[in-house]
Amino acid sequence: MGLTAYQALFDHGKLTAGQRVLINGAGGAVGGYAVQLAKNTGAHVIATASPRSSKQVRTAGADEVVDHTATEVTAAVTEPVDVVLNVAPIDPAQLAALPGLIRSGGVLVNTTVWMPAPSDEEHGVRGIDLFVRSDAEQLAQLVALVDRGELHVAVAERVPLAELPTLHARAAAGAVHGKAIVVPPTA
Numbered sequence: 001m002g003l004t005a006y007q008a009l010f011d012h013g014k015l016t017a018g019q020r021v022l023i024n025g026a027g028g029a030v031g032g033y034a035v036q037l038a039k040n041t042g043a044h045v046i047a048t049a050s051p052r053s054s055k056q057v058r059t060a061g062a063d064e065v066v067d068h069t070a071t072e073v074t075a076a077v078t079e080p081v082d083v084v085l086n087v088a089p090i091d092p093a094q095l096a097a098l099p100g101l102i103r104s105g106g107v108l109v110n111t112t113v114w115m116p117a118p119s120d121e122e123h124g125v126r127g128i129d130l131f132v133r134s135d136a137e138q139l140a141q142l143v144a145l146v147d148r149g150e151l152h153v154a155v156a157e158r159v160p161l162a163e164l165p166t167l168h169a170r171a172a173a174g175a176v177h178g179k180a181i182v183v184p185p186t187a
């Protein structure tokens with residue numbers, strides 16, 4: 001999840017200090033890392049989150065939080081952003097509207113790759129489908145950030161191995177938020 005956020009923002013989004021980034025779906029696992037990494041870089045972070053996750057998204061460092069259950073993000077973001085990272089399971093029409101929030105030369109990076117990322121060539125906005133790749137060096141950088149207290153890993157719950165089927169069932173129903181650690185039995 002951390003690698004996905006890292007590669008989206010920096011390999012593809014080329015996000016730098018002072019830029020504006022919209023993280024759509026910041027209430028989830030990838031989004032939570034993305035908000036922290038973007039803020040650490042010195043970007044202005046706009047995040048969408050439902051009331052359930054808005055506090056954690058603010059704590060992660062978002063400068064602005066848009067409640068996607070009450071407002072369309074396209075109506076809430078009034079100044080162009082440099083990068084949009086979409087990690088939310090929105091519908092294709094909502095995804096198609098996101099390039100309209102981006103300045104010329106900016107990018108939309110999308111992780112929900114069952115819908116191709118739209119571009120707006122007329123206005124110089126590029127859509128990128130992200131497929132995370134393993135990268136030991138980047139992972140080591142993320143671990144170093146965690147060790148320095150600059151990246152927080154939200155552990156929502158610890159679950160005994162015997163309860164793994166129940167955990168999977170809850171996850172499939174959308175009832176698991178954040179990282180769950182599965183604990184093996186002690187010998």
Ligand SMILES: NC(=O)c1ccc[n+]([C@@H]2O[C@H](COP(=O)([O-])OP(=O)(O)OC[C@H]3O[C@@H](n4cnc5c(N)ncnc54)[C@H](OP(=O)(O)O)[C@@H]3O)[C@@H](O)[C@H]2O)c1
Nearest residue numbers: 004025027028029030049050053068087088111130131132
């Ligand atoms: N392509 C790749 O290589 C790759 C890699 C990793 C993940 N992914 C994909 O990336 C997506 C995000 O992963 P994740 O683990 O972060 O998922 P997740 O934990 O389920 O997070 C998604 C979050 O989106 C928020 N959301 C739901 N509906 C929304 C809406 N209409 N507008 C804005 N936000 C909304 C929800 O938070 P609130 O309702 O609390 O706001 C939810 O927690 C998943 O679809 C996953 O499959 C792709």
